Amino acid sequence: MQLIPNYHMTIILGLPAIILLAIGTLLYQISKEKYTFAHGVCAGLSLLLTTINIIGIIPATTAVLGPSVDLFHLIHIILGTIGYVFGIAAFVTGISGVRTKIPGLVALVSWTVVFVMGYIQFLM
Numbered sequence: 001m002q003l004i005p006n007y008h009m010t011i012i013l014g015l016p017a018i019i020l021l022a023i024g025t026l027l028y029q030i031s032k033e034k035y036t037f038a039h040g041v042c043a044g045l046s047l048l049l050t051t052i053n054i055i056g057i058i059p060a061t062t063a064v065l066g067p068s069v070d071l072f073h074l075i076h077i078i079l080g081t082i083g084y085v086f087g088i089a090a091f092v093t094g095i096s097g098v099r100t101k102i103p104g105l106v107a108l109v110s111w112t113v114v115f116v117m118g119y120i121q122f123l124m
Contacts, residue, residue: 014115017049076117081111
């Protein structure tokens with residue numbers, strides 16, 4: 001079962017979110033002191049785009065999670081949820097001044113895998 005393309009904006013919202021998060025992460029790794037604000041803006045915009053994408057996909061997700069859920073979509077949804085929870089954790093810890101890399105990196109890896117999985121599913 002394929003997700004309804006009108007609801008899932010993989011390329012329009014997902015790709016810019018991943019690119020912004022990757023740019024923000026790379027800038028922060030280059031110089032924490034110099035690029036902290038740019039990192040925060042990129043990561044915050046990434047979280048905003050992902051939130052919009054999730055809100056847009058909720059109606060189609062309920063159709064996928066019916067009695068005959070396929071494993072591919074289930075993994076996609078679980079990894080996306082993990083990435084979103086860790087993205088929120090990274091955002092909250094970042095604005096509170098706590099410096100930790102783990103939540104942001106988990107979000108980046110999870111969202112990248114979910115994007116690739118969504119793109120593969122879209123091509124099928």
